Amino acid sequence: MIRMLRTRLGAVRNVVRVASCGYSNGPVMPPCDFTPSPYKGPDYGKARDIRKNHLNPVVSTMTYYKEPLLVHQGYMQWLFDHEGRRYLDMFGGIVTVSVGHCHPKVTAAAKDQLSKLWHTTHIYMHPQVHDFAEKLTSHLPGDLKVVYFTNSGSEANDLAILMARVHTGAFDIISLRNAYHGASPYTMGLTSLSTFSYPLANGFGCHQTANPDVFRGVWGGANCRDSLSQTTRSCSCGDGACEAGDNYANQLKDVLMHSCPKKVAAFFAEPIQGVGGVVQYPKNFLPQAAELIRERGGLVIADEVQTGFGRTGSHFWGFQTHGITPDIVTMAKGIGNGYPLAAIVTTPEISQSLNKALHVNTFGGNPVACAVGSAVLDVIKEEGIQANAARVGEVLIRGMMKLRDQFEVVGDVRGKGLMVGVELVTDKQSRQPLPAAEVSKIWEKCKDMGVLLGKGGLYGNVFRVKPPMCITEEDAQFACEVLEVVLKECQ
Known part of the structure; x- marks a missing residue:
């Protein structure tokens, strides 16, 4: 009975964390009707120790974020960490998840x-x-x-x-x-x-x-x-x-x-x-x-x-x-x-x-x-995935173009469908790449608000926006809104 109550309590905690994802004054994350199962793996500290001591160091070099995510579960365009926190995956596991994490038919x-x-x-x-x-x-x-x-x-x-x-x-x-x-x-x-x-x-x-x-x-x-x-x-x-x-x-x-x-x-x-x-x-x-x-x-x-x-x-x-x-x-x-x-x-x-x-x-x-x-x-x-990529991609690109016109730091927006790049610069005139520390600051804040972006380019100053192709127009708008809030904070 006690074990059952703990399991139910864990599920409730997950739902609460999911609902509260992002800043309290930030954009509202689109709803999701999926609840992740309780996490039962090694705790965060132990997982980091294992990664440090038993995986090749180059793996740690490639790890995203100062406090790397411990991803527990995925569902369509969403990822959930070990604490049940929900993220909109706008990078698709390095452009690999095409039709959605754990798509039921696949x-x-x-x-x-x-x-x-x-x-x-x-x-x-x-x-x-x-x-x-x-x-x-x-x-x-x-x-x-x-x-x-x-x-x-x-x-x-x-x-x-x-x-x-x-x-x-x-x-x-x-x-x-x-x-x-x-x-x-x-x-x-x-x-x-x-x-x-x-x-x-x-x-x-x-x-x-x-x-x-x-x-x-x-x-x-x-x-x-x-x-x-x-x-x-x-x-x-x-x-x-x-x-x-x-x-x-x-x-x-x-x-x-x-x-x-x-x-x-x-x-x-x-x-x-x-x-x-x-x-x-x-x-x-x-x-x-x-x-x-x-x-x-x-x-x-x-x-x-x-x-x-x-x-x-x-x-x-x-x-x-x-x-x-x-x-x-x-x-x-x-x-x-x-x-x-x-x-x-x-x-x-x-x-x-x-x-x-x-x-x-x-x-x-x-x-x-x-x-x-x-x-x-x-x-x-x-499921009309290609047509969805065209339709939602247009919403995403147009949203990012507005940010380019609004912020000096956004030097270029490019791409087709759901393969989009946002290049950050010190100013549009010189097109000098934005320093890595400033790029990371923006990138980390987007993660904290529930949006996961990739990085690329020789200078690491390009946000690679290539989500699972099942994302919705509402998701694309949310990603643009989060980036807008973060860019305003970082001006």
Whole structure:
């Protein structure tokens, strides 16, 4: 009886804490009809000690906030800490939770498959991998119909590098400065952010070209982006033209002429840069880049790890917003709604290149992972997730644009759908990055008011706003209101 009373009391405490989340004079958090179960894990102090003593120090380096959250439970767009406090997750576990934390249909699919078959590898056939492969490739255009499943985006990009080099017989690969494609030994050469660079020999044959950033780069103006939000820089481009896109394409041409042999293996690009701070390229840049690469026999590889599965709102895949069809597409994160799952999709011809030797991924195409991935695709379709990303994304971007116009510290707002970046600066004229301490102050206060934001960009001065795509317009408005209150406090 006593134990039952304690359990009920704990549930009541959770509800009270949830209801009182945020400052008493702050915006009212949208309602939630979910109550988390009582937390039964190690206390906060012990959890921090375990993290310090038994997890690699780099894990602690990546931990968010001065007092890191001890997350206990998730439900759709909400996270709950060990004390039952509720947070609006506007970062989606680093852009990974696509249709919602513990989405009922996805959870049910995982449970059902767990009760039948956990693992086989490719040495046997099982229905889930075949069903998912057919369903996934039906969402891709043209001859992009052959899939190889892996466990992470880095693995997918690793394999794309290998496949491109074997297929073309060339070695050199070009990526963009400020890009992030993984931190494995192979992909470390593609990633071009010093914060992820070790003083080791890597990236043989990898070259970087100028990042086509219309806010911080050499070229760019007020009409360059395919976005509701443009930069405040002046622009002299006429209709249908983009001088910035042409100039950055010429930079790529210069790299090809001076740094590469006559034939190259591939060009890698995220349709919108993620870790680099939600950087959008000028119009016409990617089509020109693709043409330059194909003229030299190379493949065009789209890294859709963050932009895929409807997140941009207007299209299912980010590359479609640029009007190109790549030769290889890599994907992860949202594909499994947080379950370890990734894939590389290419054409039948290019896929044959792996037959020149054996290649195996023990857990690629895992039955549970494929069941989860298939359920995610069903939810995206049945619940209109892509349309929701477009609709709520517009509310979010317009709300952030108002903050840009209101506060000197908000230098730029950019993005499509529910992939949004808010860059903080000392002032709009100089565009100097806001110092880390000031960025963290704003970031911490948003957390204290119940809104979790990501950070990115080379200087860590960009708020990455990429929530589960099930969020509502009310949620988006709440996030904007919280940021407005915090910016006023921090002026």
